[in-house]
Every structure is written in C-alpha cells, then in structure tokens.
Amino acid sequence: MNRSSASTEKPSSIGVPPVDLSREYASIAPEIRAKLDRVFRSGRVVLGEEVKEFEKRFAAFVGTRHAVGLASGTDALFLALTAVGVKPGDEVVTVSWTFFATVAAIVRLGARPVLVDIEPRSFTMDADLLEKAITPRTRALLPVHLYGHPADMPRICEIAAKRKIAVVEDAAQAHGAQAAGKNVGQWGTVGCFSFYPTKNLGAYGDAGAVTTDDDALADQVKLLRVHGGSRKYFYDKEVGINSRLDEVQAAILNVKLTHISDWTKARREAAEYYSRALGSLAEKLVLPVSRPGCRHVYHLYTVRAKDRDRLLTHLTGRGIQADVHYPTPAHRQPVFRDADFFTSHLPETDRAAREIINLPIFPQITRDEQDAVIAGIKEFYAS
Numbered sequence: 210m211n212r213s214s215a216s217t218e219k220p221s222s223i224g225v226p227p228v229d230l231s232r233e234y235a236s237i238a239p240e241i242r243a244k245l246d247r248v249f250r251s252g253r254v255v256l257g258e259e260v261k262e263f264e265k266r267f268a269a270f271v272g273t274r275h276a277v278g279l280a281s282g283t284d285a286l287f288l289a290l291t292a293v294g295v296k297p298g299d300e301v302v303t304v305s306w307t308f309f310a311t312v313a314a315i316v317r318l319g320a321r322p323v324l325v326d327i328e329p330r331s332f333t334m335d336a337d338l339l340e341k342a343i344t345p346r347t348r349a350l351l352p353v354h355l356y357g358h359p360a361d362m363p364r365i366c367e368i369a370a371k372r373k374i375a376v377v378e379d380a381a382q383a384h385g386a387q388a389a390g391k392n393v394g395q396w397g398t399v400g401c402f403s404f405y406p407t408k409n410l411g412a413y414g415d416a417g418a419v420t421t422d423d424d425a426l427a428d429q430v431k432l433l434r435v436h437g438g439s440r441k442y443f444y445d446k447e448v449g450i451n452s453r454l455d456e457v458q459a460a461i462l463n464v465k466l467t468h469i470s471d472w473t474k475a476r477r478e479a480a481e482y483y484s485r486a487l488g489s490l491a492e493k494l495v496l497p498v499s500r501p502g503c504r505h506v507y508h509l510y511t512v513r514a515k516d517r518d519r520l521l522t523h524l525t526g527r528g529i530q531a532d533v534h535y536p537t538p539a540h541r542q543p544v545f546r547d548a549d550f551f552t553s554h555l556p557e558t559d560r561a562a563r564e565i566i567n568l569p570i571f572p573q574i575t576r577d578e579q580d581a582v583i584a585g586i587k588e589f590y591a592s
C-alpha cells in the first residue's frame with residue numbers, strides 16, 4: 210500500500226477525517242463488484258451460500274468451532290445473553306465505559322447491568338473489582354475489548370470458571386486482538402462481533418456475529434435469529450427475533466476478511482508512528498499501552514490529554530477530526546436517571562470521559578495526515 214500522500218501542501222494544512230471508507234473501497238472495488246454481481250444473479254439474497262462461507266471462515270479466523278452471522282453487533286450481544294440463559298431479574302456484570310449497546314442489550318432483556326470501573330491504562334474491565342460485584346444472581350460477565358485492546362481475559366475467565374458463570378465477550382472493536390496469545394472471541398462462552406462499516410472488519414451496512422465452541426449454543430442462536438423457527442413456519446421452543454444476515458453483507462465480508470491481516474498491520478504501524486512522534490509530550494499526553502502478552506488492534510488510538518476540551522477545539526479548527534469515544538458513559542445517560550445502577554461510583558470511568566481523545570486512525574491514513582495531527586497537537590502544547 211502506498212502510504213505517502215500525493216498532496217504537496219504543508220502537512221499542517223491538510224484536513225484529516227476520522228476514517229475514510231472510500232479509500233478502502235478503492236483498493237478492493239473490482240473484487241466487491243464481481244462478488245455482488247454473483248449474489249444478485251443467484252437470486253438468493255438472505256442466509257445463503259455467502260453467509261455459510263463467511264461463518265466458516267470467520268470461525269477459522271477467530272479459532273472457534275462456530276460463528277453465526279447476525280444482523281448487527283447489538284443483536285449478537287442480545288442473542289448471546291439470551292442463549293447463556295440471562296433472564297429478567299438476573300444480573301450481568303459489565304462496564305459503563307463502552308458503546309451504549311453493551312449495556313442496552315442487558316436492559317432490553319429485563320436483566321440488571323452491574324457496572325464496574327475500568328483499569329486506567331487499558332480502559333477495560335478492572336478484574337480486581339469483580340469478586341465484589343458478583344452476587345448469587347449474577348448470570349454472566351460481559352467484558353468489552355475497547356478500542357481494540359483485550360480485557361484481562363485470563364483473570365476474568367478464571368473468576369467466572371470458579372463460580373460457573375458464563376462469559377460473553379463484547380469484541381465489536383477488536384477483530385484479531387489477542388490476550389495471552391489467544392484471540393478475543395475465543396475466550397468466553399460466547400464472543401460477540403459487530404461488522405458496522407467503521408469497525409476493523411466492516412460490511413456496507415449492519416452485520417454482526419457470535420462465535421462459540423459450544424454446539425448447542427450455536428444451534429440455539431441460529432434458531433433465535435429466525436424467530437425461533439426450527440423449520441419453516443414452525444416454532445416449538447423459544448420466541449426469537451429477526452436477525453438474519455443478508456448475502457450482500459456476507460459477500461462483502463468474505464472479500465474484506467482476506468485483507469484484515471494487512472489492515473490490522475497498517476493500523477498497528479500507524480499507532481506506532483503516533484506513539485514515537487508524541488512520546489516527547491509525556492507531561493501532556495498519556496499514550497496507549499498494551500497489557501503484557503496482549504495484541505492491540507487499534508480500532509481507535511486513544512490518549513489522555515491535558516486540557517482535553519481545548520485541544521479538541523484546536524484540532525477541529527485545523528480540520529483534524531479527532532473525537533471522544535465516549536463523552537457520556539452509560540451510567541450517566543439520562544435514560545437511566547431512575548435506574549438503580551445510575552448511582553454507581555465509577556471514578557476511572559468518569560475520569561476517562563473527561564480526559565481522553567481519539568486521534569484519527571484507519572488502515573489507509575497517510576503519513577502526511579498523521580504528521581498534520583502530530584503538528585496540530587505539538588502546536589497546541591507549545592503555545
């Protein structure tokens with residue numbers, strides 16, 4: 210991949226998007242067009258051969274016996290929690306520092322999210338807080354591999370195994386990430402993935418999947434995605450939802466899956482480039498780190514910044530679209546104002562919401578664009 214930009218402008222004057230899917234498409238357009246033409250000609254556009262192929266290949270990518278294609282990552286969470294037996298009134302221990310869907314999936318089931326705080330360096334579930342959060346009503350632990358960095362799976366799975374509690378992984382941001390040499394999505398009872406277009410592996414619309422080694426769980430999710438029907442127009446066990454994956458999205462994912470290793474490598478190189486260039490600002494910025502033995506896939510490049518809000522305004526003024534994932538943690542969302550978990554004391558979560566900034570990162574970002582981001586940050590702290 211050519212990583213230098215054709216632009217002759219000074220690096221400091223180019224705008225930088227948070228992500229640019231059109232560049233990705235430019236690199237795979239003929240493959241996508243040929244695939245889609247075949248899908249449309251076949252006349253089979255939902256849950257067909259492309260979905261089967263993708264499920265087989267994605268399971269191999271993650272290293273599980275099964276992958277089940279679904280309509281979104283949110284559905285993956287909802288159906289995984291359903292399949293491990295979470296019922297109304299049960300508790301699921303998760304984090305508030307995540308995309309809203311993680312907590313919403315628990316609430317939609319009528320279960321109660323028990324929110325624990327995060328480790329300050331990895332921004333993932335603090336395993337030290339689990340013992341206190343688990344009660345006899347705890348049905349599952351739901352760690353999130355946020356920003357592409359795995360949660361502390363060896364410890365989380367050990368605690369869950371001792372108490373015979375299911376582990377549902379939210380791997381929506383972490384395709385290909387590893388903890389202790391083992392892929393995310395392979396650690397828990399079930400792994401949940403999103404293929405929303407901007408995720409590390411993305412469709413051109415909504416899509417998701419669960420991964421598992423458990424044959425019965427995989428079968429159950431396959432039923433639940435078609436309303437629970439075990440054969441056409443026949444429903445005998447459980448009422449499900451419509452969460453079918455279509456052939457168009459599966460075909461696109463089959464093309465993109467062949468490129469994910471290269472794209473992950475490019476993300477990791479771009480992250481290294483930022484870290485080398487910004488290392489001199491140690492008093493102003495805390496750069497991302499990986500827990501020992503972990504492989505970070507940099508869905509987002511997240512730093513803690515002194516004077517975060519002013520830095521964000523400064524960068525935005527220069528056309529650099531840095532962002533904050535997420536400005537309001539789940540436990541502070543107004544919709545939960547009367548919920549009993551709203552009062553959770555989560556100081557690291559609140560601190561992250563005040564301090565972090567996500568710098569633009571995607572596989573096709575150019576060095577010139579990164580230099581513009583770096584120059585913008587250095588200029589801000591020099592003044």
Ligand SMILES: *Cc1c(COP(=O)(O)O)cnc(C)c1O
Nearest residue numbers: 281282283308310381403404405
């Ligand atoms: C994107 C995302 C989801 C939801 O996935 P969708 O495909 O958008 O439904 C869940 N959890 C996390 C952490 C995410 O980033």
